[in-house]
Amino acid sequence: MNSRQSAASSKDVETRCRIVATAERLFREIGYNKTTVADIARCLSMSAGNVYRFFTSKSEINEAVGRQLMGEVEQAAEAIANSQGPASERLRKLIHTVERMNSERYLSDTKLHEMVSIALTENWPIVREHVLRMDVYLQKVIRDGIEAGEFRHQDPALAARLVHTSTMRFCHPRLMVECGEFTVPTIDQMLDFCLAALHA
Amino acid sequence: MNSRQSAASSKDVETRCRIVATAERLFREIGYNKTTVADIARCLSMSAGNVYRFFTSKSEINEAVGRQLMGEVEQAAEAIANSQGPASERLRKLIHTVERMNSERYLSDTKLHEMVSIALTENWPIVREHVLRMDVYLQKVIRDGIEAGEFRHQDPALAARLVHTSTMRFCHPRLMVECGEFTVPTIDQMLDFCLAALHA
Structure with missing residues (x-):
């Protein structure tokens, strides 16, 4: 693995962690059922499409x-x-x-x-x-x-x-x-x- | 208690038992949520009003x-x-x-x-x-x-x-x-x- 790939993958790990942390916060704040992938994406200022690059469904999050x-x-x-x-x-x-x-x-x-x-x-x-x-x-x-x-x-x-x-x-x-x-x-x-x- | 009261009350006990037995059967057959007091009354060929003489609510049944x-x-x-x-x-x-x-x-x-x-x-x-x-x-x-x-x-x-x-x-x-x-x-x-x- 070259340094560029490694940097990208460490950024991916970080994004994944941020998605999970944001989802956890939203589950605590507005509840599990009411939280949508769009809500999670909005809080992270990213597109829902980008969230789906990391998790194929809400249930995976x-x-x-x-x-x-x-x-x-x-x-x-x-x-x-x-x-x-x-x-x-x-x-x-x-x-x-x-x-x-x-x-x-x-x-x-x-x-x-x-x-x-x-x-x-x-x-x-x-x-x-x-x-x-x-x-x-x-x-x-x-x-x-x-x-x-x-x-x-x-x-x-x-x-x-x-x-x-x-x-x-x-x-x-x-x-x-x-x-x-x-x-x-x-x-x-x-x-x-x-x-x-x-x-x- | 005279014999007439006693007969009436034993009939009441019997009716109560029949309501409970019918409710149990309907819970088994169509489920707890879907069973209504009207369903129970219908199976017993009595009015819902008569069922309510014995139980004030479905939850009591x-x-x-x-x-x-x-x-x-x-x-x-x-x-x-x-x-x-x-x-x-x-x-x-x-x-x-x-x-x-x-x-x-x-x-x-x-x-x-x-x-x-x-x-x-x-x-x-x-x-x-x-x-x-x-x-x-x-x-x-x-x-x-x-x-x-x-x-x-x-x-x-x-x-x-x-x-x-x-x-x-x-x-x-x-x-x-x-x-x-x-x-x-x-x-x-x-x-x-x-x-x-x-x-x-």
């Missing part, structure tokens, strides 16, 4: 926004999975972090919640991919816990799915709303329960 | 249908909770029964699923009441298990909420659809995990 929002949660989870300390503490911190990040982005922001709600209903592959990536970080922590003798010997992949499924009420944006009235169990009571099962 | 559908699941759970046998076996049977009954009625029947979906989104008080009643049966089984020394000493009310929350993916009609692709954990793997936590 939405996917990119979703990936970015979920990617931030994945990065936080990865950092905790790779940190030092007892596995039980990291597991607790990981689930708490997901709960806090999802509350901040999807619950306090009803417009973004609309996007998530549609994604979950339409069962976007990106939601499934996000769940599977989060499983990997949970697995890492649980494997460490087994190796350190903190948890009993067990299949880390299955254990990760069990913890993830048990704590779904605290990580799944729609359940967080639906189950909001249920103050018991708290997230820590649920984590104590999971840790008891992992130790047993 | 819907509630009665929901209560009946969930009431059947509650009766099955109660029978299991009051049966004999080890608590762990009854707990397993209870969750399996809920999963099977909800699959039969809400998953194989997409029209009824529409009703449930609306109920969950609108967060009908009846859904919350159903969850709390199911908690009571779970509590009964867990309390028996603690008294028999099968489970460690713990608060049965909290333990019931923990088991119920952990197994939500298998009991909550919308999650059963959304999580359908996730074949792990199975319901028995999740129950083993919960039982490990209760025993620990």
Whole structure:
């Protein structure tokens, strides 16, 4: 690749990022359903045609926004999975972090919640991919816990799915709303329960 | 109450039941949204005005249908909770029964699923009441298990909420659809995990 191609492609990456950032802002401000590709283009002072050079449809832009929002949660989870300390503490911190990040982005922001709600209903592959990536970080922590003798010997992949499924009420944006009235169990009571099962 | 009043009131109860049964059938056949009070009245060869003597709105009829559908699941759970046998076996049977009954009625029947979906989104008080009643049966089984020394000493009310929350993916009609692709954990793997936590 010569320097001119490289410059062009880095400009393309930048434009792509600006489209995604603008789309995310518009989803927050006017909502997912009401935002059009023309709105996104207008905010960036470019033609809709230019936006379509990067994304073939509005739904592709939405996917990119979703990936970015979920990617931030994945990065936080990865950092905790790779940190030092007892596995039980990291597991607790990981689930708490997901709960806090999802509350901040999807619950306090009803417009973004609309996007998530549609994604979950339409069962976007990106939601499934996000769940599977989060499983990997949970697995890492649980494997460490087994190796350190903190948890009993067990299949880390299955254990990760069990913890993830048990704590779904605290990580799944729609359940967080639906189950909001249920103050018991708290997230820590649920984590104590999971840790008891992992130790047993 | 004299015999004439009693006869009238038993006829009223019967009419109420017929309205609910007809509404349920129409929800299954033409869907929740499309069914009107006029449709229900027509099927019963009565006037819409007569239906309104029993239910002040369509939403009240819907509630009665929901209560009946969930009431059947509650009766099955109660029978299991009051049966004999080890608590762990009854707990397993209870969750399996809920999963099977909800699959039969809400998953194989997409029209009824529409009703449930609306109920969950609108967060009908009846859904919350159903969850709390199911908690009571779970509590009964867990309390028996603690008294028999099968489970460690713990608060049965909290333990019931923990088991119920952990197994939500298998009991909550919308999650059963959304999580359908996730074949792990199975319901028995999740129950083993919960039982490990209760025993620990």
